[in-house]
Amino acid sequence: MTQHFQFTLYLVFFMLIACDKDEPSGAVPSISFPINVSHLENDENAVFEFPVVLNVSTNRDVTVTYEVKPITAVAGEDFIATTGTLIFPQGTASGTIEVEIIVDDFIEKDEQFRVVLTGSSNGVIAGGLQEAIGTIRNDDTVIQVTSDGYEAADSYPGRALVWSDEFETNQINPQHWTYDLGASGWGNQELQNYTSSAENSYVANGNLMIVAKENGSQYTSARLKSIDLQEFQYGRIDVRAILPFGQGIWPAIWMLGANFPSSGWPACGEIDIMELIGSSPGSVHGTIHYGNSWAQHQFTGGSRYLSGGQTFAEEFHVFSIDWNENGITWLVDDQPFYSVDNNVTGNQNYPFDNPFFFIMNVAVGGQWPGYPNATTSFPQFMAVDYVRVYQ
Ligand SMILES: [Ca+2]
Ligand SMILES: [Ca+2]
Ligand SMILES: [Ca+2]
Structure with a gap:
């Protein structure tokens, strides 16, 4: 640096300070x-x-x-x-x-x-x-859910829509649904306590939400049923839902014979439209249970798998039965995967020619799914976009 340039820099510096000092x-x-x-x-x-x-x-x-x-x-x-x-x-x-x-x-x-x-x-x-x-x-309680996925047909030739719940209002319709409460440790050694709290079930953004939550080692969830409210004998039934996932999680969309309170289980008959074991979130099961007494309980069913590692938690699918006097066919996204005919119960009573009511629940733990572990995330939810019955 030349002496001259250094001097110029000093000059500029002192001029700047001088300027500043001119300000009050x-x-x-x-x-x-x-x-x-x-x-x-x-x-x-x-x-x-x-x-x-x-x-x-x-x-x-x-x-x-x-x-x-x-x-x-x-x-x-x-x-x-x-x-x-x-x-x-x-x-x-x-x-x-x-x-x-x-x-x-x-x-x-x-x-x-x-x-x-x-x-x-x-x-x-x-x-x-x-x-x-x-x-x-966070100030919110509503889980965000995609609307993507399979959509059912909105009509079937020769059949009429006789009932549906589209879950478009912002409350669970008491003309359609009531609750099973408690139930921790019911027959299947489940862990959850079923509540009617809005924490565990609510309607929002067009879906019924059933939410299983964890609090320490306590689990709460919800189980809705249409007993004495909406009961049907036969029909094409479509339920559009996103399912939960994870070890120990067990969602179900199913039906029991309306004579369950008097006849008991399994004599009343049980139709499982959809069950999923959360550790295998890409497969669903359709089953019937029957038997003249508990000791004579029998069941039969089939399963449907999604290909390519997809799960039923990713987007909506439609779980259906086509149920008439000849038998029952189970479908996922309109693809049949299992059928029984009305001889299926053999020498036991065939209970599937009576009115049935719906049950929808997310169980936590139990003999079939096993129990939640460190890999299980909570909350888990089942979102139901609609339940439709055509006859
Ligand atoms: Ca935000
Ligand atoms: Ca928010
Ligand atoms: Ca809906």
């Missing part, structure tokens, strides 16, 4: 975020306000540019990612950066984004780096 309040304010911001995701908190402060006010406008960036929150889904400029008019020392939050009805994890100060005129960013964290805390 020449201090350069330092700009900082005093706090992070954390709110529940709801309508009152649709805008998160981040205070920004100057350590001293000046007689000049101070501006600071900023950028809003994702951490775990997703830009465009959870918050609006923006850049902007905040102005502190002369004489002021505080301002606010507003970040728009996207409020929805669905359960999410608590999620975070950051607001970063990127540059200033007439001020400096304190410490060279200032960022504030925004935490969007």
